[in-house]
Amino acid sequence: MRPQKLASYFISKLLRLVLLLFAVSLASFILISFSPVDPVQSYIGAEASRVSPEQRKEIEAYWGLNEPLIDQYKKWVTAILQGDLGTSLLFRAPVSHVIGERFVASFLLMAIAWILSGVIGLILGILTGSKHGSWLDRSIRLYCYILSSTPSFWLGLLLLMTFSVWLGWSPVGLASPAGILTDEVTIWQKLNHLILPALTLSLLGVAQTTLHTRQKLIEVLASEYAIYAKAKGESDLQLLWRHGLRNAALPAISIQFATFGELFGGAVLAEQVFSYPGLGQAVVQAGLGGDIPLLLGIVLFSTIFVFTGNSLADIIYRLIDPRLRNGGRQ
Secondary structure, rough: OOOOHHHEEEEEEEEHHHHHHHHHHHHHHHHHHHHOOOOOHHHHHHHHHOOOHHHHHHHHHHHHOOOOOHHHHHHHHHHHOOOOOOOOOOOOOHHHHHHHHHHHHHHHHHHHHHHHHHHHHHHHHHHHHHHOOOHHHHHHHHHHHHHOOOOOOHHHHHHHHHHHOOOOOOOOOOOOOOOOOOHOOOOOHHHHHHHHHHHHHHHHHHHHHHHHHHHHHHOOOOOHHHHHHHOOOOOHHHHHHHHHHHHHHHHHHHHHHOOOHHHHHHHHHHHHHHOOHHHHHHHHHHHHHHHHHHHHHHHHHHHHHHHHHHHHHHHHHHOOOOOHOOOOOO
């Protein structure tokens, strides 16, 4: 890709991100303003009976909740442009610090699940695509259809009951054993608490990658150049290695990077089921607790996270496929 086209491509992506953040922030701010959850009540907590109406008004004035909605939005956007996401009402800490700490835990969980779902999905897709119409193909497809219609929280509860409650092979929840200081937690203990949440996310992400890889591989193996190569004496394994894998990997890679949104949404439910202290659980806590600054901050962060995944999928697809790299149409 030429430097001018490359520069225009990244500028267009940046403009799209800015417009997307503006639209998402405005829509989120309006929706939250109509929420029945009272942020002042959430901030006061158990001391609500001891707070007088005058003190309540002072709290509203301190947080700017007594101003018109448009003025609140302007102040919030101005603060964000200055690098200030506000202060969390629940955690009594800057929103940027809360998001940073929680994202570290969520990133490890999502990274493991993302890698497992991609590798397993690609392998299953190649197996079922190369054995089109066989019992293996039908079995894997049935498995994928069942997973596609399975809610993540239900699968998480099922794994939790089976491996934690009945068999006792893994801990019930949390990111580390209770009663142990953070500095004393070993890597194995952290991984042991990550197994079930990561397995829940990875199993749900396998289905989409498998089905798309299967379909692409079937199309490649049924193409004219594949039939010609087979007529020249190439074995099924050579045909799969030389022609099938590269073409089948294209949709798998693109889909894998484009699943950042689904991965983040699944992490919200998985972390809630397993009481895993990540960004997903912070979203639930902020929503139920009326922590508007934290909730809006996580919404913006998740928007950037999903947009980055889609952009990486587009860039990698262009790098792999020379037709797109040379200016061809998708």
